[in-house]
Amino acid sequence: QVQLVESGGGKVQAGGSLRLSCAASGRTFSSYTMNWFLGWFRQAPGKEREFVAAIRWIGGSYYYADSVKGRFTISRDNAKNTLYLQMNSLKPEDTAVYYCAAGSGVVLTTARRDYDYWGQGTQVTVSS
Secondary structure, three states: OOEEEEEOOEEEEOOOOEEEEEEEEOOOOOOOOOOEEEEEEEEOOOOOOEEEEEEEOOOOOEEEOOOOOOOEEEEEEOOOOEEEEEEOOOOHHHOEEEEEEEEEOOOOOOOHHHOOEEOOOEEEEEEO
16 A cells, blocks of 8 residues: 655745645555556646646656646655655646645556545645
């Protein structure tokens, strides 16, 4: 099993920055045979949970949603088993609960159904 715990959320004004962290425990993601990938999703009130960014744990290939490209950066620290999301130039429409998720497979995917493990989420609120 994999346990994921997000932190780093908070309130910030438009144009500000936050860095989210996701600490993973329960297993290591360094297995080549499992092809682990980790991602960030977000869910605003009354909306579907949407993909934000994902990264391949081994190799570091990544993918971003168009809405955050150029503003958000996903990264990971293999030694700490921790995933990060650096969010710059935040906008009010970035307000949501942000979730960390983990999955495995050949394709680095944006689909929620392909992620097997989820954290509890951390709230990000951006005021105008």
